[in-house]
Amino acid sequence: MAKDMFLFWGSGSPPCWRVMIALEEKNLQGYQHKLLSFEKGEHKSNEVLDINPRGQLPAFRHGPNAINESVAACMYLEDQFKSQGNPLIPSDPAEKALAYQRSIEALTVHQKMVDIVTYNRRVPEAERHEAAVKRDKEGLGSEFGVWEGYLHKTGPYIAGKNFSMADVVFFPTLALAFRIGMKQEKFPKLSSYHNFLKERPSIKATWPQHWLQNPPTFDPLKDV
Secondary structure, rough: OHEEEEEOOOOOOHHHHHHHHHHHHHHOOOOOEEOOOOOOOOHHOHHHHOOOOOOOEEEEEEEEEEEEHHHHHHHHHOOOOOOOOEEEEEEOOHHHHHHHHHHHHHHHHHHHHHHHHHHHHOHHHHHOOOHHHHHHHHHHHHHHHHHHHHHHOOOEEEEOOOOHHHHHHHHHHHHHHHOOOOHHHHHHHHHHHHHHHHHOOHHHHHOHHHHOOOOOOOOOOOOO
């Protein structure tokens, strides 16, 4: 089954990482994959565009089916391989509702982080509007504060007592946020969650290799 799958991915990209975690959780090791460089523009190559006309990663194919939105790919894998590996969507209606809610809601915090990172990369420091930067960072801090509160109420996982799709979607964003400067001491519950989950086999197996090899060189979230 996994041999019919192909994933184009970029190291450290939360959307790519989500799909890789889901593949591990569903015991779909052995899929074909190719690591591409964002810096070299390899995600705009014809081989990616053939699968994803937007030229974005991840670009994922299972047989004739192309699924390029990361959460959709994760949901697809859970649906197609329900009885294999670890269940990512609970059977209990209340738990299922919360897992779906948090899975989609996690895209909000991810986008808030992406907006800050993109602005820092593309806009020269002399041209930045500090009031807007400050407002965006405060907004991201408040958003992570919401997730800190979720763990207080429903931990140890982000949608309750069991690992679920919500963790697959949310964790890579949190890990990147801590990687690029967000202070763990400001969010003790999220910090504990991060340190707990990074030991999970599916996450250890897919941890970005360049994170292990190189210290971060970019810290746009140091004031969040």
